[in-house]
Amino acid sequence: MYSYAHVLRVPHARRTFAAALTGRLSYGIVPLSLMLAATRASGSYAVAGAVMALFGATAVFLSPARAALVDRYGPRRALVPTAVAYLAVLGLLTGAVARPDAVPSPVLGALGAAAGACVPPLGPTMRAVWGRLAPDRALLQRAYSLDGVAEELLFVSGPLLVGVLVGFAPPAAGIVLGAALMAVGTAAFVSSPAVRAVPPGKRAVRRRDGGGLRGLGRPMTAVAGVGLAIGVVDLLVVAFAEGHGHGGASVAWVLAALSAGSAVGGLLNGAVAWRAQAGTRLPPLTAALGLALCGAALAPGLGTLAVAVAVVGFFVSPTITTAYLIADETAAPEARVRAGAWVNTAVNAGSTAGTAAAGALAGRLPVGLCFALTGAAVLVTAAAVTRSARRGTSELVPLA
Template sequence: MPASPSVRPSYAVVLRVPHARRTFAAALIGRSSYAIVPLSLMLAVTRSSGSYAVAGAVMALFGATTVFLSPARAAFVDRHGARRALVPMTAGHTVLLGLLAAAVSRPDAAPAPALGALAAAAGACVPPLGPTMRAVWTRLAPDRALLQRAYSLDGVAEELLFVSGPLLVGVLLGFAPPAAGIALGAVLMAGGTAGFLSSPALRAAPAGAGAVRRGGGGLRGLGRPVAAVAGVGLALGAVDLLVVAFAERHGHGTGGGAGVAWVLAALSAGSAVGGLLNGAVSWRTPAPARLTVLTAALGLTLCGAGLAPGLGTLAAAVAIAGFFVSPALTTAYLIADEVAGPQARVRAGAWINTAVNAGCTAGTAVAGTLAGRLAVGACFAATGAAVLATAVLVAGASRRDTPRKGAREDAREDARKGARKQDREDPVGKGTPERDASGLAPLG
């Protein structure tokens, strides 16, 4: 996939776009809540209820409404505009997080059904700051090369949030109960969203034209990137669990200890490096073809990871696999932006998010089943094979679209040949259609 020799805008140019730094920083502050609240909630419910089963059920409800209602919340933003949609969502989400923090601040403070209801309601109101910020990037950086760098920067920053968030929770637990992490997440979400919505970039944005129609109009062509990133999410969910199983089976104790943390950090580091490098290249290859190659490369790398003899080698293999993760997600977001109608861009980005998260959930579940029956190396190979199969399906769908495009080009060429033949037969122009500056008959 060679790079174009044209001038390449830098990441510094992205941040010098008017209002970009202020808007992006505020969005990141709000999005940091995504990385802090889930872990804090799990720890707080476990401590309050004394039951892992209750904690698992509460987290499942929170995660389900967060993930699977994401497209509906994004459609609300597309329909009504960011300011009118995000304010009530943020208000409801932060109030519910506050109630959750109060409910789990003391042992047996609330019954399990009440905690589950609060968690489900809080997840249902999570503001889609990530998809909304990417829609804003589309307006701030209309040039495709600049938008690619903006999306890459956004993806790497989000990756770092999910690395630093659990670390921040660990520091907070040194002097405060887990419920404080939930409260902190609510404060960050409220403050970040307020700063985001006060940005001139949002004030200049259209308020929503109510153009989101029933039937999902404006999202045609989104199936391929959604399928590809679902495969990427499956890989991420499986790797998280398989690394733990690998560490345990190689004598690193139950849970794998610090070794697991280093391997997963290598995955994030590889993803960050890959994302930055991908954004710095001006690609000539179309985004759908790049997405297929990146997904296939991830699958092949995971197949090889199963051959690792120890944690150090596995960390290196996982870092290489991570190198393809952020570029694949960034490329999927670019495709979603290209195929989405003007009033469906937030929803398109939300579908990419939903596919990744759903893939993660499925990957963890499947890996857990396989790890109890197969060697870890075979589990890595099976995961890689599933991702490769996804890449093949996406590539096949792209090829099926190519003949239709070629047929349109053939029709255009036939029209041009007919016009030239007619011009030779009727040189004085009698009976010929009006021509444009090129001398060819207009094609309608």
Template sequence: MSASYARVLRIPHARRAFTTALLGRLSYGVVPLSVLLAVTRASGSYAVAGAVMALFGATVVVLAPARAALIDRYGPPRALVPMLAAYILLLALLTVAVWRPGAPPVLLGALTTLAGACVPPLGPTMRTVWGRLTEGDKALLQRAYSLDGVAEELLFVSGPLLVGVLVGVAAPVVGIVVGAALMVAGTAGFVRSPAVRAVPPAGSSASSARGDRGGRRVLGRVRRPVVAAAAVGLALGVLDLLVVVFAEAHRHGGASVAWVLAALSAGSAAGGMLNGAVDWRVPAPTRLALLTLGLGLALLGAGLAPGIGTLALVMAGAGFFVSPAVTTAYLIADDAVAPEARTRAGAWVNTAVNAGSTGGTAAAGALAGQLPVAVCFAVTGGVVAVTAVATMTKGARGRGALRGGAAVV
């Protein structure tokens, strides 16, 4: 670990808040897959399981800014504890419902939809805490966000692996219980951290009321990083399916797909760590556009790879831009709003990545059946590249407003 990242972890109370948040966030990689497997087993239908998970994902993504607004308004402890209680109760009811086969699909859909609406937003809240802990030091905040992003990506890889171990020795419903326990332990430790308790609520004062009205414009202030983040999410969603199609076209098995996607994650982790260690002179908006453009150009040539090994190398190169782009989007969003709106700003970027990924998977499914895989890669890369150019153009026109205008809560 470089001295810069060691400095991040030496900030008073940072290590406790970060580790407990990561413990709870590990649940994000455990619960969805466990629910999918448990619902499939209980209903005996892939269609029911797919519909249930679509509802779960929709409420997680769509309502993320609303949950973040509660964090901003009431403070992390007062908002996270009720969310946690509701989320765990709903997971417990879902566990009972899928314990034996024959549960009504409507009941399963209702429970998962409500559970998705109550997921505690530990990621956006931790980024708000990082903003306060770094006390305006932009270079230190960049390192903190990079460290946070790489750690989160590793959690989303290790979560499904943990589920794989669990289902090898127990029923899938046990994974739901383990995921719930991780969320309880992580959130309980997180809200008791001095760094988290020091985050003030916006409250209900007159200035806060004005901030709430201005909060409707938060998305407008962070539109550029949100658009770029959506493009990155789109690329990730498309790649999950196109790599499978590429492997089948070249007569490779599922193991090769796992290696290619692992190369993508490894490249992203390496890029994220390097991005955080460098003191960039290039302004963040320009950097975001260039990183997104780099991702698009990498995807343009991915379909021309002659074999699965070459594709893995290309995916590692493409991944090199992913984590830095998302981290930079968070930095721009954080800088565009007042401290009382940081959680909402970060949640919009997070929502954009998730929504883009969902849309990308759907688009890839439609394109893969109609076009050669090389063309699908090229179309995806073109869309990402065009988005990068558009954000760069908007950034040049709006730079004065971003730097000189008053922040909107």
């Protein structure tokens, strides 16, 4: 029986993981810093929102393309150029937002889109490296769970660091900090012996197995439902709190309960020696998440909503981790980074759709009904994953 200590005792694991986390902390710092800096520079929330939308869109939807570079050329030859380009664009953004009204809004938007397009795919690459460091499936499950929980904590701590930083420095300083973390983390990551040992892949060709990406339909469907839930919960908690006369501090506590539940669920999921295969576990985990959302619809007050949201979070990390395991099992060796990137893209796309749906429905329907409808939508995705598993079908994913 493996523990999390076994994961960190794997040769080169601690060094490689720490380097990847250092760079990935930039993911939690740069977006908020960029939004605050763009707001200050332009004096317009609309402009800042457009810059962030462009940054997020290119970062998310071009992630498989960047991952394909890693699969094709290897981590060192792919990550270094993308990191250099990313840092260069962040430098231009820092200079642009440092001079209010000196840079036209379209230029800010173009720079935001360029920055998102160049974000180094440290997360998918680290998960692929875990597959080499921990070939045993039980050990890999723990590695993925540890990775997922750590990444979630980075996305929580990053904005907190920005909040502290803007107390004594301009928001552009957060962009500089994020760039520095990415530079240090990427340099340390690609210099790790575990990363240096990863060979370049084969040139991707269009073939009947989807370029080595066959079998991603089920995990992507499931995590799209998870992303939908995350996007909806974030906005509905705000609407619920305002409807019950609570302020922003209360919202923060409820969303913290979501993250805490996800961390606990992820760690417990990784610690269990599952007898069932990952493909068998995925549908019930997704269904449990949907049922938890339906339970949140019955919350009479903010305290009970926090408990219900924590239960929702309890199934978030295990579902995503299980989806990554399936992606790693089904993808060809030369396509593992892309496989992880496609799963990550599905989560983010679902979250974006969830936020948009919640924004459209929250003002027209009771918040409880919105929770119930979201839960029903996630249950539908669980049913679709179950049907796909029973038929043994494996959808093809477009070649990136």
